[in-house]
Amino acid sequence: MYGWCGKIAKINLSDQTWSVETADPEILKKFIGGRGLAGYYLRKKITLNWDDPDMPLLIFTGPLVNTRSPTSGRMTIMSRSPLTGTVGDSSVGGSFGTELKKAGFDGIIITGKSHILAGIEILNDSIRITDARHLAGRETGYVNSLLKGKGSRAVIGPAAENGVVFSSVIVDRYFAAGRSGIGRVSASKNIKYITVKGTGKTKIFNAQDLRKAREDVFRLAAASPVLLGEFGISRFGTGALYDLMDARCMMPTDNFRQTKFSHASFMNAHAFKKRYAPKKSGCRGCHILCKKITKNHTSIPEFETMSHFSALLDNSDIHTVVRANRICNEMGMDTISAAATLACFSEISQKRLSPNEIVSLLLDIGEKRGLGAELGMGAAKYAKRRGRSDLAMAVKGQELPAYDPRGAYGMALAYATSTRGGCHLRAYPVSHEILRKPVATDRFTFKGKARIIKIGEDLNAVADSLTACKFIFFAASLEEYAKIYTAVTGIKTSGQDLFKTGERIYYNERIMNSANGFTEKDDDLPDRFFTSPGYKNTSIDIDPIDRKAFLEARSNYYVVRKLDKKGMPVPDTARKLGLVIS
Amino acid sequence: MDQIFRIYEDKFLKSGLADQGTPLLGLLDARLSWNRDDKACAVLERLFEHLNINALVFSQPAEPYRSIVDYLAETSGGIIFPGDCESRTFLHDLPVSFSFSLESIILALKERKSVIIPGQGIITYGTVGLEQAYVTFSSVCFACFVKFFSDYLFDITHGKINNIRQNLFDLLVKRLEPTPCFKTSLMKGPFDSEISVYQAIQEAGTLIVKHRLVDSYFGNISFCYNDTLYISQTGSSLDNLQGFIDPCPLDGSSCTAVTASSELPAHLKIVKNTENNAILHGHPRFSVILSMICDIEKCEYRGQCHIKCPHERFVCDIPIVSGEVGSGPYGLCNTVPEAIEGRPGVIVYGHGVFTAGKTDFNRPFKNLIKIENDCRTEYFNRIRSFHRYGRR
Ligand SMILES: [Zn+2]
Numbered sequence: 012m013y014g015w016c017g018k019i020a021k022i023n024l025s026d027q028t029w030s031v032e033t034a035d036p037e038i039l040k041k042f043i044g045g046r047g048l049a050g051y052y053l054r055k056k057i058t059l060n061w062d063d064p065d066m067p068l069l070i071f072t073g074p075l076v077n078t079r080s081p082t083s084g085r086m087t088i089m090s091r092s093p094l095t096g097t098v099g100d101s102s103v104g105g106s107f108g109t110e111l112k113k114a115g116f117d118g119i120i121i122t123g124k125s126h127i128l129a130g131i132e133i134l135n136d137s138i139r140i141t142d143a144r145h146l147a148g149r150e151t152g153y154v155n156s157l158l159k160g161k162g163s164r165a166v167i168g169p170a171a172e173n174g175v176v177f178s179s180v181i182v183d184r185y186f187a188a189g190r191s192g193i194g195r196v197s198a199s200k201n202i203k204y205i206t207v208k209g210t211g212k213t214k215i216f217n218a219q220d221l222r223k224a225r226e227d228v229f230r231l232a233a234a235s236p237v238l239l240g241e242f243g244i245s246r247f248g249t250g251a252l253y254d255l256m257d258a259r260c261m262m263p264t265d266n267f268r269q270t271k272f273s274h275a276s277f278m279n280a281h282a283f284k285k286r287y288a289p290k291k292s293g294c295r296g297c298h299i300l301c302k303k304i305t306k307n308h309t310s311i312p313e314f315e316t317m318s319h320f321s322a323l324l325d326n327s328d329i330h331t332v333v334r335a336n337r338i339c340n341e342m343g344m345d346t347i348s349a350a351a352t353l354a355c356f357s358e359i360s361q362k363r364l365s366p367n368e369i370v371s372l373l374l375d376i377g378e379k380r381g382l383g384a385e386l387g388m389g390a391a392k393y394a395k396r397r398g399r400s401d402l403a404m405a406v407k408g409q410e411l412p413a414y415d416p417r418g419a420y421g422m423a424l425a426y427a428t429s430t431r432g433g434c435h436l437r438a439y440p441v442s443h444e445i446l447r448k449p450v451a452t453d454r455f456t457f458k459g460k461a462r463i464i465k466i467g468e469d470l471n472a473v474a475d476s477l478t479a480c481k482f483i484f485f486a487a488s489l490e491e492y493a494k495i496y497t498a499v500t501g502i503k504t505s506g507q508d509l510f511k512t513g514e515r516i517y518y519n520e521r522i523m524n525s526a527n528g529f530t531e532k533d534d535d536l537p538d539r540f541f542t543s544p545g546y547k548n549t550s551i552d553i554d555p556i557d558r559k560a561f562l563e564a565r566s567n568y569y570v571v572r573k574l575d576k577k578g579m580p581v582p583d584t585a586r587k588l589g590l591v592i593s
Numbered sequence: 594m595d596q597i598f599r600i601y602e603d604k605f606l607k608s609g610l611a612d613q614g615t616p617l618l619g620l621l622d623a624r625l626s627w628n629r630d631d632k633a634c635a636v637l638e639r640l641f642e643h644l645n646i647n648a649l650v651f652s653q654p655a656e657p658y659r660s661i662v663d664y665l666a667e668t669s670g671g672i673i674f675p676g677d678c679e680s681r682t683f684l685h686d687l688p689v690s691f692s693f694s695l696e697s698i699i700l701a702l703k704e705r706k707s708v709i710i711p712g713q714g715i716i717t718y719g720t721v722g723l724e725q726a727y728v729t730f731s732s733v734c735f736a737c738f739v740k741f742f743s744d745y746l747f748d749i750t751h752g753k754i755n756n757i758r759q760n761l762f763d764l765l766v767k768r769l770e771p772t773p774c775f776k777t778s779l780m781k782g783p784f785d786s787e788i789s790v791y792q793a794i795q796e797a798g799t800l801i802v803k804h805r806l807v808d809s810y811f812g813n814i815s816f817c818y819n820d821t822l823y824i825s826q827t828g829s830s831l832d833n834l835q836g837f838i839d840p841c842p843l844d845g846s847s848c849t850a851v852t853a854s855s856e857l858p859a860h861l862k863i864v865k866n867t868e869n870n871a872i873l874h875g876h877p878r879f880s881v882i883l884s885m886i887c888d889i890e891k892c893e894y895r896g897q898c899h900i901k902c903p904h905e906r907f908v909c910d911i912p913i914v915s916g917e918v919g920s921g922p923y924g925l926c927n928t929v930p931e932a933i934e935g936r937p938g939v940i941v942y943g944h945g946v947f948t949a950g951k952t953d954f955n956r957p958f959k960n961l962i963k964i965e966n967d968c969r970t971e972y973f974n975r976i977r978s979f980h981r982y983g984r985r
């Protein structure tokens with residue numbers, strides 16, 4: 012077998028056993044790997060509670076990982092989300108995926124529950140379950156450095172152990188599987204960490220074709236301003252987007268009450284670069300290297316984190332942003348959800364948070380102290396408890412990232428339809444609505460957006476399954492990645508064939524959500540975006556979104572996605588995609 | 594929908610890419626709509642079922658593209674390999690389908706962004722709208738034009754021109770648009786306000802398109818004023834730049850220009866390292882064509898000239914440099930800024946021309962036209978001199 016290892020490790024924590032499943036080549040072809048393949052395995056158990064011992068925690072890489080394919084060093088961690096109840100997954104970099112492939116596995120399926128806090132250590136084809144009680148409550152940085160000799164490390168922090176539903180898994184110290192509260196699932200199974208180290212090679216079908224396809228992608232990346240340009244993410248990190256969001260007047264400010272932040276020009280990527288002089292770093296197998304890390308091992312916040320810990324909280328102290336980011340990573344919490352939950356708290360309690368309050372509240376959440384215990388439930392549940400559900404800026408319970416939907420209507424629709432709730436990465440319309448790639452679209456219209464969003468969702472489902480970094484698709488397309496896929500696996504395909512696979516992967520997720528009772532009323536945005544305007548000046552007007560136009564776009568989306576009128580999957584479409592609805 | 598169709602019908606016409614009434618445009622959201630009825634719709638409709646796309650263009654290109662595209666397609670054996678750099682980077686190659694059948698069209702479009710059906714037209718698509726399909730269509734036409742004329746010049750010196758190609762060449766030459774000429778002048782610098790800078794950029798953009806010095810309307814323009822470089826956005830129409838100019842502070846204190854033209858690094862280096870403040874970049878055809886002729890018989894880099902040709906070359910006293918789009922190791926930002934110092938302009942191998950001036954766009958604009966006209970003259974001189982001295 013080329014590309015894949017063809018083997019999946021199944022670990023049962025309840026009886027401390029493990030076995031190796033041989034992957035069915037037909038299933039690999041149908042779901043590729045990463046998010047797609049994890050979704051295939053999740054589907055069988057999706058109606059269980061997220062903390063049911065039988066609910067699997069899935070870690071999957073794809074066929075391109077551990078090859079010379081560009082930006083391929085990623086993987087997906089998936090389970091049912093404790094935060095939203097939907098399919099819950101997060102794509103993460105670092106070198107875990109690569110090491111897992113080297114160890115000979117395409118993925119790991121973890122079920123059961125350990126009776127003590129445990130670790131999982133994988134060294135090639137041997138798997139050990141270890142006693143990790145001495146690490147209870149320890150921060151991710153500490154655990155990470157303790158395990159350094161054991162290969163790549165995926166670690167949860169105190170937040171997950173303390174029940175925070177937006178807990179992350181931190182990989183190799185700097186890389187967060189942040190969204191969906193996936194760290195909480197690991198904690199419920201009593202798994203503090205997983206390490207993996209391997210020495211194997213991934214077999215390539217045609218190295219020469221791979222080299223050529225790789226060069227095509229490199230050339231496109233070099234021509235891409237946002238990737239490798241003067242102000243692109245390779246130089247400035249994802250924070251390069253910060254100034255743009257400010258210039259487009261769509262930076263969520265004050266819990267989305269405003270869309271322009273007056274201190275933005277002092278808190279941009281340039282300001283971070285000047286103050287912290289970070290160095291380039293990145294995932295294994297990537298040449299873009301968008302991660303920025305300082306000499307003393309502090310990571311510079313990603314765009315979303317930068318934006319939410321400044322504008323969303325009306326905080327103009329740059330160092331607090333760095334500290335908040337560090338605390339979230341050490342505690343093991345998603346920065347987007349954490350910041351948005353604080354912003355929700357700030358609005359409900361009608362007080363602006365000082366830098367010190369931001370920091371101490373984050374620590375309280377992670378340690379489950381006082382008010383922190385309540386905020387650890389996430390913005391939606393917290394606001395509901397306070398009788399102010401309208402002030403939780405979340406979709407399906409997942410807090411929204413740093414693009415105001417009033418400033419980009421494709422994004423508005425994408426937030427609503429995302430299968431994991433408030434997320435920008437499922438369809439990633441930032442590419443054409445903001446960055447003008449492959450060409451620019453009008454960000455203030457829903458016209459044509461239903462189909463565009465559906466295509467974007469399919470594309471990113473493929474990217475997350477191959478796996479490849481979504482950023483590379485600012486420059487390349489599936490046309491080039493199909494060549495890479497064929498060169499690696501030997502399976503003939505085309506960009507359009509891969510799109511079909513993406514459609515299958517996405518529909519499978521829709522089926523899982525509908526099985527858990529999600530309906531069209533969950534494919535919606537907080538009221539605020541339909542009733543309150545954003546920034547206004549002589550040259551721009553950020554108006555409330557026209558609800559009628561939004562609903563029409565959503566109906567169009569259901570047609571395009573071949574769901575029924577209420578957004579529910581239909582057996583006929585499922586069957587055509589090679590899926591079954593039971 | 595109708596409004597958007599009219600916009601693109603107009604674009605096709607104005608850019609000379611298609612004749613009135615020929616482009617067939619399809620857009621799909623929840624429902625599929627066409628700009629007009631056509632018997633091809635029946636087949637094309639089914640493309641939307643098989644391909645994850647939302648926009649489609651099918652059109653016979655206008656002359657001279659039509660004859661060129663048909664000739665290249667018919668003699669291609671199934672795939673046309675373009676020679677210019679941008680087409681190689683963004684389109685890779687141009688598949689041909691010898692019949693208008695659903696299967697063979699799908700087969701091509703599954704892998705590439707366009708398909709040529711000789712005698713019938715070109716099909717292109719978009720995943721985010723008609724703009725994308727339009728841009729691809731325009732790029733295919735440009736790539737074919739450049740390929741035809743550069744291959745001709747190369748092959749005639751190697752005695753490989755048959756009668757069919759010769760007749761077509763003669764016909765095309767007769768049909769070529771007259772050489773651009775320009776008598777009046779542009780806004781005079783030095784400029785004393787941001788507003789006049791924006792106006793000057795917009796004026797230059799409009800004139801570049803009017804004089805067909807860019808393919809479709811891609812190229813880029815910048816002006817440096819008060820330590821800020823004002824530059825056209827990536828993928829913007831040079832004849833409609835209002836609202837599509839990014840200010841980029843030279844001290845790098847803002848990343849707003851992440852949406853600026855991909856040639857921003859070259860523009861920045863030129864204003865920082867030379868005395869120039871006004872920069873134009875376009876893709877005038879004969880400059881591109883001529884630049885692709887490498888005179889060195891046994892060049893060890895044949896086929897790779899665009900990235901690493903080490904030979905110092907000139908056309909009509911204008912240096913030709915290697916370099917790819919953007920900022921890679923072979924990026925043209927490493928070659929153009931140095932070469933432009935003290936010269937009227939620079940031609941980037943197989944790509945386009947940069948010109949620059951100190952206070953306004955008058956000098957760079959005139960030089961852009963002059964370089965193109967000189968290259969055109971030189972192209973035909975070379976052909977004539979060959980005919981005069983005959984095949985040996
Ligand atoms: Zn160019």
Ligand SMILES: [Zn+2]
Nearest residue numbers: 887892898902
């Ligand atoms: Zn050469």
